[in-house]
Amino acid sequence: MATKIITISREFGSGGRTIGREVAQRLGIPFYDKELVDQIALKTGFAPTFVEENGEHSPSASRFAYAFAHQAVPGVMNGMSTADFLWSIQCSVIMQLAEEGPCVIVGRNADYILKDRSDVLDVFIHADLDFRADRIVRLYGESEKSPETRLQEKDKRRKVNYQHYTGRTWGNALNYHLCLNSAKLGLETCVDLIVAAATRPE
């Protein structure tokens, strides 16, 4: 196929992860989401939950955790902030995975990290607020914050992180080859469209 790597960026609660997993299954290629977190955790010495929480979030939020986290890898971070250190390891892990062969990578600014490769299809999944609010309550349960507040906080952190490390505007269609509204199209149609785009004739 013309496309070897598919990166999926997504709004929280839009179903991007589920869509990515299904695309990988249909194409019979590896799916990196949690596995990516584990590999980064292994290389940095940070706990997977810490990587999960900070790998896509705003650097200021990550800096807050610096005092605790940098103990994990004494002498390795060379004066970098936790966020910058995490970013540099994330870049090298993602570039290495892309070298290993076809795969689907969800999140972690992989679209930007792999921007110099021509065999990548960059996808962005978004959805209306009420669709996402309903979905996160079903998937992750209620919390003391309203689903709308949880979405806004998570969106903001991803946005700031993306802008900080890529210099691009989050959600700008020009950064992606294919952007899909999963609330309008449905998750199954999103999978169909991504597979069709990835396996298009040369």
Added chain:
Amino acid sequence: MATKIITISREFGSGGRTIGREVAQRLGIPFYDKELVDQIALKTGFAPTFVEENGEHSPSASRFAYAFAHQAVPGVMNGMSTADFLWSIQCSVIMQLAEEGPCVIVGRNADYILKDRSDVLDVFIHADLDFRADRIVRLYGESEKSPETRLQEKDKRRKVNYQHYTGRTWGNALNYHLCLNSAKLGLETCVDLIVAAATRPE
């Protein structure tokens, strides 16, 4: 089909018009581009070339033409600027066309004008600068300005017009259900994906 109306917004030179025409042919539904301009011209009394030139461009540029154009419809414009008058007619023509049945509408902020309908699929077509530069030279020939300058000028005018009348940011993926990079995917695949999205199972 779940979708009755397809609106196609596009960067100049991205092939959005060609894609829209092909989608309409495949689905066997009317295609409004030039026809839309003619209808607006008829209702306003402006020349089709004037409508074509100003219907998607920045209001400041349109105001420049006010002194000549408002002569066409004395007493009808009620003190509105040419641009605002054109916009109000454009809205009513587009809403009426959508009422008449399934169709494809290219440009003229139809995505925003029809935002309250649930049977609309909003598509945005964009492409890399070199792809578009090459395409406009092949389609429209050379001019004294470089293709890059022509693209930047046209992009800017559409962007300002869109922002002025819709309050939205041009090219923001969240405004559309489907955004496609025609340089990456190819025009034919864009047609396939739009048709698949428009005819998805309910």
